[in-house]
Amino acid sequence: MKAEYEENSFLQKKHGIFFTPLPFAQKALEYVEKALGKAWWKTGKYRLWDMAAGTGNLEYHLPTEALPFCYLSTLYKEDVEHCEKLFPKATIFQYDYLNDDVGNVFLNRQAHLFNITWKLPEKLRQDLADPNLTWIILINPPFATSSTAGFKGDSKKDVSDTQVRKKMHEEGLGEVSRELFAQFLYRIKYEFDNKKTFLGLFSKIKYLNSNNDQRLRDQVFRYQFENGFVFSSANFAGTSKTSAFPVGFLFWNLDKENEIEKQEIVVDVFDSEVQKYTQKHIKTESREKFLSKWIKRESATEIFPPLSSAITVKTNTKDVRDRISKDFLASFMCVSNDFQHQSKTCFLSAPYVSAGAFSVTPQNFEQAMVIHAVRRLPKATWLNDRDQFMQPDKNLPTDFILDCAVWNLFSTTNLTASLRNISYKNEIYQIENHFFPFLKAEISQWKISDSDVRDSLLAHSEERFMAQWLEKNKTQFSEEALAVLAAGKALWQFYFEHLNELNTPKFKIQTWDAGYWQVRNALADQNIGEKETLFLKQKHNLLKAKLLPQVYELGFLAKENLEY
Numbered sequence: 001m002k003a004e005y006e007e008n009s010f011l012q013k014k015h016g017i018f019f020t021p022l023p024f025a026q027k028a029l030e031y032v033e034k035a036l037g038k039a040w041w042k043t044g045k046y047r048l049w050d051m052a053a054g055t056g057n058l059e060y061h062l063p064t065e066a067l068p069f070c071y072l073s074t075l076y077k078e079d080v081e082h083c084e085k086l087f088p089k090a091t092i093f094q095y096d097y098l099n100d101d102v103g104n105v106f107l108n109r110q111a112h113l114f115n116i117t118w119k120l121p122e123k124l125r126q127d128l129a130d131p132n133l134t135w136i137i138l139i140n141p142p143f144a145t146s147s148t149a150g151f152k153g154d155s156k157k158d159v160s161d162t163q164v165r166k167k168m169h170e171e172g173l174g175e176v177s178r179e180l181f182a183q184f185l186y187r188i189k190y191e192f193d194n195k196k197t198f199l200g201l202f203s204k205i206k207y208l209n210s211n212n213d214q215r216l217r218d219q220v221f222r223y224q225f226e227n228g229f230v231f232s233s234a235n236f237a238g239t240s241k242t243s244a245f246p247v248g249f250l251f252w253n254l255d256k257e258n259e260i261e262k263q264e265i266v267v268d269v270f271d272s273e274v275q276k277y278t279q280k281h282i283k284t285e286s287r288e289k290f291l292s293k294w295i296k297r298e299s300a301t302e303i304f305p306p307l308s309s310a311i312t313v314k315t316n317t318k319d320v321r322d323r324i325s326k327d328f329l330a331s332f333m334c335v336s337n338d339f340q341h342q343s344k345t346c347f348l349s350a351p352y353v354s355a356g357a358f359s360v361t362p363q364n365f366e367q368a369m370v371i372h373a374v375r376r377l378p379k380a381t382w383l384n385d386r387d388q389f390m391q392p393d394k395n396l397p398t399d400f401i402l403d404c405a406v407w408n409l410f411s412t413t414n415l416t417a418s419l420r421n422i423s424y425k426n427e428i429y430q431i432e433n434h435f436f437p438f439l440k441a442e443i444s445q446w447k448i449s450d451s452d453v454r455d456s457l458l459a460h461s462e463e464r465f466m467a468q469w470l471e472k473n474k475t476q477f478s479e480e481a482l483a484v485l486a487a488g489k490a491l492w493q494f495y496f497e498h499l500n501e502l503n504t505p506k507f508k509i510q511t512w513d514a515g516y517w518q519v520r521n522a523l524a525d526q527n528i529g530e531k532e533t534l535f536l537k538q539k540h541n542l543l544k545a546k547l548l549p550q551v552y553e554l555g556f557l558a559k560e561n562l563e564y
Contacts, residue, residue: 019236020236022060022061025057025059027249027270027274028058028202028249035198035251036136036198041066045133047069047127047133048135048137049071050137051073053072053083055082056072056079056083056086057140058140064089067088067089071091071121072091073097075094075095075096080092091123095119095120098183098184099162102162104116105190134197135195135196135197136197137188137192141181141185141203142181143181160179160183164184164187165183168182168183173215173220176213176215176216181204182207182220185207186220189254198226198252199252199254201248201249201250203247203248204386205246205247205282208284209285209387211287211388217259217260222259222260223252223257223258228249229267229269230246230249230280232245232246232382233246234272234382235272245340245385245386246382261284261286264281265284266279267282283390285388285390287337289390290388291389291390292337294367294391298363300325302323302325303323304324304328305429306353307351307352307353310416314353319354321353321355323351324350324351329361330348330349331348331349331359332357332359332360333345333346333347334358335355337388337389338387339378339387340386342376345376345413347413348415349415349417349418349419349432349433349515350431370400372411374389374404375389376411377407377547377548377551378551387557390555391556393555394555399476400550402476403480404547406477406485407540409437409516414516415515416433416434417431417514418433418511418514418518433464434466435466437464437466437485437492438489440461443492443496444457447497448497448499448512449496450499453496453499453509454512456510457512480542480543483543484539484542484543487532487535488516488536490535491523491533495519495523498526498528502523502526503526504522509522
């Protein structure tokens with residue numbers, strides 16, 4: 001018995017099945033009644049079907065008198081037996097919604113009228129054929145997505161290999177067909193076409209705004225929003241509280257076709273005690289307006305050593321990305337377009353070893369400065385975890401662009417560095433820090449206690465791009481940006497003066513254009529420069545306070561969702 005339970009538990013996890021917390025399931029029923037009226041079941045004109053009923057949590061708080069109008073189907077026999085005990089007056093049956101009867105449904109949307117072999121109960125088929133009935137689909141479909149990644153010794157790569165997925169491929173729906181919840185929505189679209197239907201959907205909210213779900217929004221999910229709420233995924237048993245994201249219950253009218261992007265979708269927000277404390281505006285724009293599509297990504301054609309951190313060259317990886325573009329200044333790791341991937345946003349002085357990075361050049365430099373700051377300035381929370389960064393909806397003020405660049409320079413995610421004599425593929429490379437912020441003529445006047453570093457300054461080398469760019473714009477900087485640059489200068493002067501006290505080999509410091517990552521970590525390693533570091537941090541935070549409201553005012557994020 002124990003082995004059977006463990007097997008079922010494994011299969012449920014593999015299929016992405018998370019049982020809806022009962023208090024939120026009860027709250028969902030209240031939202032259904034807001035749209036359809038109190039005790040909707042008393043009219044006899046409604047039928048409810050939950051195609052992924054599991055243990056019946058969504059229906060747990062329905063009164064007994066509503067159960068004769070309810071259909072509950074689920075993948076596992078044990079769940080059927082459990083639901084039969086809880087809901088003896090409902091119609092409950094074992095059913096694989098993504099495989100069973102798929103040929104019948106897609107062969108003819110009125111196939112239930114014909115004498116075809118079905119796994120659906122006859123009573124349900126008769127109700128589906130009744131044009132006078134209105135359907136309520138109440139569902140928390142599984143979250144799983146097939147991939148080649150392993151799942152506790154097994155693989156999820158086959159989890160979404162269903163009959164419905166084949167139909168989605170035929171319709172050219174692409175990558176979204178890997179997701180089980182999308183497959184449920186796809187069959188529902190066909191099964192309930194030309195029927196009066198409402199859909200109450202528990203799910204991640206990515207189907208409303210993510211890049212990969214654009215085709216789903218364009219071709220399948222074009223319905224009228226009625227009402228809804230969101231809560232943290234941390235309320236589900238067995239989920240992480242540190243990587244929580246919003247789970248939504250959104251109620252849709254499937255009779256009314258409407259583009260998602262043209263609707264104002266505002267939902268209530270509930271805490272873990274199911275208490276409403278705010279509302280959230282879910283911005284639903286076409287992916288063509290995403291911030292990630294705002295910048296031109298130059299072709300990467302030249303080999304250069306790949307990095308896995310600020311100063312670590314990484315060669316023993318299958319997914320080597322060792323190409324840079326001409327006029328390369330830095331590598332911008334900029335994965336995806338939402339808050340979920342905010343941590344994967346940084347600058348490095350050589351290409352990042354894996355996907356999600358591109359070359360910063362003089363041509364796209366200012367846009368790169370803006371994108372990095374916009375992605376890093378707001379605080380990530382569970383509530384904004386799936387929010388998308390958008391292209392600005394107005395012209396950017398010059399001081400905003402300049403402020404972003406200065407803030408980036410002294411951000412902890414500026415991992416640019418200077419590395420010398422790097423061996424890679426039988427060649428020797430010099431990795432220069434093009435984000436070094438001071439002109440050589442200026443630092444040559446400073447005290448530099450390490451003779452090798454001082455000699456490297458005197459050797460023939462070009463000015464760094466960032467120093468020249470700052471010099472060109474020096475008359476246009478805001479007071480806050482100038483204060484940061486002054487504090488940064490003080491820190492760098494302290495660093496140069498105390499270079500001979502630092503463990504320079506540890507941080508691979510060999511030359512004058514060391515990066516901010518190298519400087520601050522080398523100082524912290526010896527517990528010196530605390531006063532200068534703290535002063536810079538204070539000025540840096542003041543610049544952040546100026547910039548952050550503008551992230552919302554300029555349209556990068558919805559104003560209704562301010563998080564600062």
